[in-house]
Amino acid sequence: MAAGRSGNPDAVTIGPVGDDDVAAMLDIINRAAEAYRGVIPADRWHEPYMPAAELAAELADGVIFSGARIDGVLAGVMGVQRRKNVDLIRHAYVLPDRQGQGIGASLLRHLCQGRERPVLIGTWQAAAWAVRFYERHGFAILAADDAARLLQTYWSIPERQIATSVVLASQPLSAAEVGALIAGARRN
Numbered sequence: 169m170a171a172g173r174s175g176n177p178d179a180v181t182i183g184p185v186g187d188d189d190v191a192a193m194l195d196i197i198n199r200a201a202e203a204y205r206g207v208i209p210a211d212r213w214h215e216p217y218m219p220a221a222e223l224a225a226e227l228a229d230g231v232i233f234s235g236a237r238i239d240g241v242l243a244g245v246m247g248v249q250r251r252k253n254v255d256l257i258r259h260a261y262v263l264p265d266r267q268g269q270g271i272g273a274s275l276l277r278h279l280c281q282g283r284e285r286p287v288l289i290g291t292w293q294a295a296a297w298a299v300r301f302y303e304r305h306g307f308a309i310l311a312a313d314d315a316a317r318l319l320q321t322y323w324s325i326p327e328r329q330i331a332t333s334v335v336l337a338s339q340p341l342s343a344a345e346v347g348a349l350i351a352g353a354r355r356n
């Protein structure tokens with residue numbers, strides 16, 4: 169249960185999403201991504217922020233989304249992707265009028281539960297609210313050099329996005345630990 173802004177409790181359930189949810193997922197992602205407008209570097213902003221073909225490509229590339237439903241209606245999504253020797257949290261979005269009610273927290277807890285490999289999250293450096301959100305849930309922001317090496321190893325994103333992103337990890341990682349992780353990924 170999550171307290172709505174009105175103070176009324178709404179029934180929130182976390183669970184899998186299916187093919188029937190794709191249109192609602194795109195709607196949530198693109199409405200929530202409005203938060204980036206004017207915040208992330210202008211050359212990285214485009215509309216829609218996530219075109220349908222990009223979401224389809226992410227699903228085909230192994231991003232597994234979970235959804236948060238309020239009275240059965242999808243209000244938030246978050247994905248997880250196994251990459252080599254780590255798990256990545258990908259694409260965290262909650263409908264703007266449902267943000268700040270604990271839905272993101274529930275999704276993050278659900279996705280991180282029982283994971284033994286390091287969990288990494290990449291986000292825009294300028295998205296200070298997202299960085300704070302993950303830090304409040306125990307994630308540690310990594311040094312810029314280490315973040316760049318990790319982004320090159322585990323993500324498929326352009327150099328420009330690497331330069332304007334940060335990486336948070338489920339446990340603090342020293343430069344040596346990042347090096348060991350990347351060496352392990354190469355053997356994977």
Ligand SMILES: CC(C)(COP(=O)(O)OP(=O)(O)OC[C@H]1O[C@@H](n2cnc3c(N)ncnc32)[C@H](O)[C@@H]1OP(=O)(O)O)[C@@H](O)C(=O)NCCC(=O)NCCS
Pocket residue numbers: 200201203244259260261262263266267268269270271272273274290291292295297298301304
């Ligand atoms: C980041 C995001 C997924 C978090 O989901 P959420 O449901 O808002 O998360 P929660 O409600 O669990 O936590 C948000 C925190 O901000 C606070 N908050 C208060 N008002 C808020 C508001 N209007 N909007 C967002 N957060 C608010 C909450 O109290 C909470 O703080 P706490 O953890 O100290 O309690 C969501 O805000 C979002 O979609 N943002 C835009 C897109 C984005 O930045 N995605 C991240 C990409 S990596």
